[in-house]
Amino acid sequence: MKVSDLVNELSLTVFSGQAGLDHDVTGGYTSDLLSDVMGNVDEGQVWITLQTHRNIMAVASLKEVAAVILVKGLEPAADTMVQSHEEGIPLLGTSLEAFEISGRLYQLLNPRG
């Protein structure tokens, strides 16, 4: 499944980083602690968070995540979008809370799970 499929299936907003919409998605990780994400997210996963500042893109890039989803209708800071473009990592948004979007993403990636 590609990031663009998630955008369609989960009605996500695409804020920036469109170049990465064809990234393959291997799973997801939900956390707002940057060290936790650094230590535990895997390459190709989608990171779900409420953090909107540009350091999330540094972490996303270092860990090579497929995309970042901001929850609860939060909008990224302008420099976060700039870095998302530079890194080619999509920055997405949803009006749902982390629990709900994580559940929907899990169902989408594990149809029988």
Place this chain on the structure above:
Amino acid sequence: MELTYEVEGGNFSKAGHASSSIKKVLKQLNVDPKVVKRVVVALYEAEVNVVAHAYNGIITARVEQGSVSIEVRDQGPGIPDIPLAMQAGYSTASAKVREMGFGAGMGLPNMKKNVDVLNISSQVGVGTRVELITYF
């Protein structure tokens, strides 16, 4: 090969620059991606520590046949009790830094988990030196 980077205390907008640059160099040198990932996790934590706690710092990375050695030396408040700082969950980060999702007390444990050798020495009121060595 030796690489040197300056880190500015308090400037979160640049946090991760040195880690990103060293990651690119290690990839170009065809270092095993698993090793690169470990080095990057540890170095990012060290870099953020300098930004969050110190006034300024210097990162020196030495890439040799079979090892990556990184020294992070800062001018800053120092660490009074290193074993306490090593405890998962212990942090002296400010409320502002915590709101950003840093300062969860996971940085030093993350470093320890991802490198083969972690040496920390510190002088209160002067600064801290962290050495990260990864063998491959």
